Amino acid sequence: MDLFTYRNGELYVEDLPVRHVAEKVGTPCYIYSRGTLEEHYDRLVAAFAPIAPLVCYSVKSCGNLGVLRTLAARGAGMDVVSGGELARASAAGVPASKCVYAGVGKTDAEIVAAIHAGIGLLNCESEAEFENIACLAAREGATVRVALRINPDVDPKTHRYTSTGKKETKFGVDLERARQFFARYGRDRHARLEGLHLHIGSPIYTVDPYREALTKTAALVDDLARDGFEIRSIDLGGGFGADYESAQSPPLKHYADAILEIAKPLYDRGIRFILEPGRTIVANAGILVLRVLYTKTSGDKRFIICDAGMNALLRPSHYGSFHFIWPVAPDAAYLPSRRALDPEIPGTVAHDVVGPLCESGDFLALDRMLPQNIARGDLLAVFTAGAYGMSMASRYNSTPLPAEVLVAGKTAEIVRARETYTDLMAHELETTPIEVGAVDAALAEATR
């Protein structure tokens, strides 16, 4: 669901015309609906209520502080994958104790900062990382709770770039190694190994991969209990779908019912559950609004050239993803009744929707059926752009990052100002000479 609807012939975000917001803040801009964020969060919590999970929102899906604060106010924790994301969670007022930290390549500085902040759980991805965490925690005289990320070797049937629970991916350790891992490290006094973590991929549109992964995890919990290790928490990761097309994703309750079947008995034995949803909360809660700069025809091809492309939204060119795109204020004949590859509206013709960058890969849609009267100056909405949109945006071609707006009812707030050219160059305007000899000496000292 979402609160982006066509009313009175134009697109509204909650109770505001998108056109008014875009005219105020300019384009490209991301617009988020607070009501949609809240509704998604609440539905998730309700669906999983029997295991009362800590919902740690995945900061990497959309890390805007306005979005984080909205979810934090509802009681969300945060799933972070870098020191920068932990800093964002903290800036949004989320205590580190409600944060879980995953990632195959945490630096020493990031690990130490997370320990000092009082991180809820470090999700550890390898033997080498565990040894480093244990060593750093001992050095700091601290204890930190650790969950082992396991790789259950299931196929989530999603894009290979976002498939993370198969053996050949870089994430976690496989199940056979998990028992040895606990045997070897399960009694460490500084790094307390007490949880299991999995995140098998994204987006996942069927419940079977979850059922399969959790079944394997439950068996591992029993094996570990026999080995004398008690698991206190299971983090099920994220990966629930979003509606890129109308009603594409099964309702959250559908995932929950399948998961609860296996999870509830574990919960009744005292195991605490954590979820790390990103996309399912924020994807449909955001749109990207663009202005049409030019249209042109080249051979049989019709192009719509917009004021941003892969710099603002990388997913189409990086993953080949589908995003529904439609004019913000179409002619009455072109009001869409559904969001789909083919919206089944007479008078539409195939277009490539492209950005201004100097790359052939700079597109948002190829051969897409769109109204044939789209013209210079029109506003286009790119739907389901809240997740992995702004968080993957770049400044390629020295394009300032888009503005971000959070709308609630009739009120709109700029939650990220549009960047200026000065922002683009901020770290280059002053140069700093360094003494290379001194750096060498410090390195020699550090590696002695």
Ligand SMILES: *Cc1c(COP(=O)(O)O)cnc(C)c1O
């Ligand atoms: C990206 C990621 C998530 C969130 O995935 P979604 O598909 O956005 O729900 C959760 N956990 C981990 C470890 C991740 O890397």
